[in-house]
Amino acid sequence: MKFLIADDHPLMRRGIRDLLREAFPDLDVGEAATGQEVEQLVRTGLWDLVLLDVSMPGNDGLETLVRVKRALPAVPVFVLSMHAEEQFAVRALKAGAAGYLTKDRAPEELVTAVKRVLAGGRYVTQSLAERLITEISGGAEAAPHERLSQQEYRVMCLIAAGNTVSEIAELMHLSVKTVSTYRVRILEKLRLRTSAELTYYCVKHGLVA
Structure with a gap:
């Protein structure tokens, strides 16, 4: 199994890598620190999952998400971000993300989310799910x-x-x-x-x- 972890902070990449290797002992990990590096790496490897921060130097994070999905439509992209759900979550999901989680959530939740995404599902928090339901049902006018x-x-x-x-x-x-x-x-x-x-x-x- 091979994951690409994209984040501009080395300590964050290491923490995510170590956490996921506990859950997936045979995991092979690639790392990227910029949007450009992400785009280069997705063309050179066979990835099972891309974990993407939307606030890296270089290309806009959501633009990078769109380009990754265009290059590898079958590979799930999970957004792990410092930004609150209100800022980017809905946009990320509309752009093709398989899930969205903020970096202040519990480590165990990230493992749960990754497992669900690898199984073909999507992962959002309860509060985000409620917001999406409201949007779809037309219960609230878009801001x-x-x-x-x-x-x-x-x-x-x-x-x-x-x-x-x-x-x-x-x-x-x-x-x-x-x-x-x-x-x-x-x-x-x-x-x-x-x-x-x-x-x-x-x-x-x-x-x-």
Whole structure:
């Protein structure tokens, strides 16, 4: 059995690797620290599972997820993230993830989740399952930020985290003009006027700490 663990923190990769090797003694593990490394490695090996952090340097994590699923549609991708479910979980599942778990959950839960995914199932927490059911049943209107494109969503979170347009352009490998255009679109779609209002909106909806 062969897993690819993608996380930019070496200690986190080691902890996940050691935990999973206790549950799967014959496990072979590959490691990646950036989105680019993930994309390179998925082309060179036969993987049974990819464990992916959505906040690594390089490519946007959800974009990496989409590319991995495009290259290896039969291989499950499990997202293990520091971000609260409200931030990325639904988007990750819609992009093809087999499950989503935050890094503050118990180690035993990760093992349970991995086993379920390897058996062909999906894994989400009870709170996320309830949210998904509400969405599917039409019981709640989608929040304005859920209508943003993935790039717009990432720019929104970076603005709310206090980054300048120039800093965001460097982080996302985009021009300052492109990021500025995204900012204008985001404010229009959310019916906001300033970056301060955007930050308040994100904090209110639990999108940033």
